Amino acid sequence: MxxxxxxxxxxLHPAERPVILVLLLAVAACTGLLCGAVIVRRLQDPHAYLAxxxxxxxxGGISGAVYALVxxxxxxxxxxxxxxxxxxxLLVVLSYPVFAGLGACIGGLMGACxxxxxxxxxxxxxxxxxxx
Numbered sequence: 312m313x314x315x316x317x318x319x320x321x322x323l324h325p326a327e328r329p330v331i332l333v334l335l336l337a338v339a340a341c342t343g344l345l346c347g348a349v350i351v352r353r354l355q356d357p358h359a360y361l362a363x364x365x366x367x368x369x370x371g372g373i374s375g376a377v378y379a380l381v382x383x384x385x386x387x388x389x390x391x392x393x394x395x396x397x398x399x400x401l402l403v404v405l406s407y408p409v410f411a412g413l414g415a416c417i418g419g420l421m422g423a424c425x426x427x428x429x430x431x432x433x434x435x436x437x438x439x440x441x442x443x
Contacts, residue, residue, distance in 0.1 A: 323389055331385055346370035350430050352435045354437055363430035364423045371422015372415040379414025383407060
C-alpha cells in the first residue's frame with residue numbers, strides 16, 4: 312500500500328504527505344488483518360475459496376474506497392478552489408461518491424484475486440503439512 316500511495320501524494324503539500332500515507336496504511340493493515348483472519352479460519356471449509364474471495368473483495372473495496380476518498384479530498388483541498396456556482400458545487404459533491412465507488416470496484420477486484428491466491432497457497436501448505 313505504501314508503494315501504491317507514495318506516488319499519489321508526491322504533488323501534495325509536504326506536511327500532508329506522511330499523515331495521508333499513515334492513514335492509508337492503517338486502513339489497509341486493519342482490513343488486511345481481518346481478511347487474513349477470515350481466510351485462516353475458513354481453511355477447513357470446502358468453500359474456503361469463496362469465503363476468501365468475499366473477504367478479499369470486501370477488504371480491497373474498503374481500502375480502495377478510502378484511498379480514493381482521501382486522495383480526492385486531499386487534491387481538491389490542495390489544488391481546487393471553492394465552487395463558484397451551484398453546478399460546480401453539485402459536481403464537487405457528486406465526485407466523492409463516484410471516486411469512492413471506483414476505488415471500491417478496483418480494490419474489490421484486486422482484493423478478491425489476491426485472497427483466492429492466498430487461500431490456494433494456504434490450502435496447499437496445510438495439506439503438505441498434514442501429509443508430512
